[in-house]
Amino acid sequence: TALENVMLPAELAGDKGAKNQATELLEKVGFSHRLTQYPSQLSGGEQQRVAIARAFIGTPQILFADEPSANLDSKNGKMIEELLFELNQQQGTTL
Template sequence: MSNILEVSNLTKTYSSGSKSLTVLSDISFSIQTGDKISIVGSSGSGKTTLLGLCAGLDRATSGKVTLNGISLDNLGEDERAFVRSQHVGFIFQNFQLLPTLTALENIMVPMELRREKGIKKRALDLLDRVGLAERHDHYPTQLSGGEQQRISIARAFSNDPKILFADEPTGNLDEETSVKIESLLFDLNKESGTTLVLVTHDLELAQKTDRIIRLKGGILQSTVSETSVAE
């Protein structure tokens, strides 16, 4: 099976005047198509920074990221945005729904940007898949946290992504809602054959993935399979 994501000697340093802070140092790993991977580590370990670099949201100080065969390192912002629109889905801890748009309209936004046709029907189908077809005309403020995250998940799958990046997708939800969201995410991911890269503090959630990448202080500590963790 081919690799959908390859990370080689990735380093990210932020500079401010004469001071510099290295958030990630010499990170290397690869992810095969269809895998479910979790990235874990304490706050400040570099998890979200790594996710952003892998998804092309930011550019590394040094090293290389290859996403679905495309090298991101020398691409401009517009070029990276185009790659994301074609290949990548996102789910965020704080949902990032547009407050002035309905649930249906929030899902339609990525498809509109891609100038696709038949987007209303597809958006309604996605709403139905996440169990919220009857809430299509509700605004984010009229929805619970769990419902907002369901909308976010539907939106993430709207462009049939090759790879889905999820940053603490259950971080703002209660335990019962978190379990439902986890189940929905994994089910949709399996149905779609999408590769999943998940940042989480929740080790129980991490152990439901195929492999765990562990960071500490911006350094890769280990990358192990779920079975190894269980043992």
């Protein structure tokens, strides 16, 4: 599921709060209503939003984002752009 996909890196790292952190990140990318959906049930843009949430689960120091909003409509693209810069400020991640 989308939730399990985002949780996986944190679970592998032994993070006990993986589910809560993954849920919060999915909410930030506007995906809280589809947590239990499988990748085959998602559009390309929805899969991309899940991937962005997964990229931030481990609080990376550097994140390479090549066209992170390429498969998104303009509204969601703008939201993701703002989110990337917000997470950059909050977590200190270099984009």
